[in-house]
Amino acid sequence: MVAGEEFGLVEETEGVDGDEWEQLDVSDTEADRIARRQDREFSEFRKRLKNTEQFKVTGGVFDDATFAALYKLVQDGYIEAIGGPISTGKEADVFEALAPEDETVAIKVYRINASDFRQMRDYLEGDPRFENIRGDKKxxxxxxxxxxxxxxLRAKKAGVRVPxxxxxxxxxxxxxxxxxxxRAAPTLDDADLGNPETAYEVVREYIRRLYDAGLxxxxxxxxxxxxxxxxxxVIDVGQAVTVHHPNSEEFLRRDCRNVxxxxxxxxxxxxxDDLYDYVVSEADPREGEGVA
Incomplete structure (x- = not known):
């Protein structure tokens, strides 16, 4: 009996043009070899980071998707090595990293699983960019x-000093x-202000320029x-809203009061109140191209 005859396989394959089978090439391709090499490199990259001492404390921020994002940034030439933490927060951690030509940069890694919608809600409601994704944490x-x-980018274009x-x-x-x-640059609260009056004038101008640029x-x-x-x-501008946000006036008053x-x-x-009046009287907020 021919192998497979008892299952009726021989009869079904008779008459099939052998050329059709020749077109199915299952040999290794260059793309396969590259993919396997990248998989190995990514696995080694992830293992190396997980075993690094400073990540044993802050490792909760790193899931596989985050490792993949960091790996992509390495492959694209933005970073070459990752150092210790600069700051930690409820939503994100900031780390030192080494860029090409021995330049130090900062990488801010947001925690997808730990992010709190209740803290983000006030900044998301009324923003058309988030209408269809508000219920999806990731x-x-x-x-x-x-x-x-x-x-x-928008703040920098407006002449505000930001990272x-x-x-x-x-x-x-x-x-x-x-x-x-x-060390990392100190916050205003920890810095030694030689001339607080001048510093206040600078911050006042930053608020005005942001508002003038619609933020x-x-x-x-x-x-x-x-x-x-x-x-x-000025740092931590992730929650910044445009002047058309329904709570923008409330946020601006709070910023002015805090400062x-x-x-x-x-x-x-x-x-x-005086600071708020100055900002709204001296600025001409507008919505331009490339709203963030």
């Missing part, structure tokens, strides 16, 4: 990261590192301002 976080990247945005990949944002070889920071305080090489820098209260404690003649 999609909201990924959109939030792109929003922060766009807000940085220079470099790249974004899924839940990872690469941006300028603020600080020196010994409200939404969470501005001494904890989201840092001093880098003598310059005041004025801090500088008043530093001896500056600052008042939240």
């Amino acid at each position: 999609r909201v976080v990924l959109a939030w990261v792109k929003k922060e990247y766009g807000n940085l 220079d945005p470099i790249a974004v990949q899924r839940n990872v944002l690469v941006m300028e590192y603020l600080g020196d070889e010994t 409200v920071h939404g969470d501005l305080s001494e904890y989201n301002l840092v001093v880098d090489d003598g310059e005041l820098v 004025a209260n801090f500088f008043a404690r530093e001896g500056v003649d600052a008042d939240g």
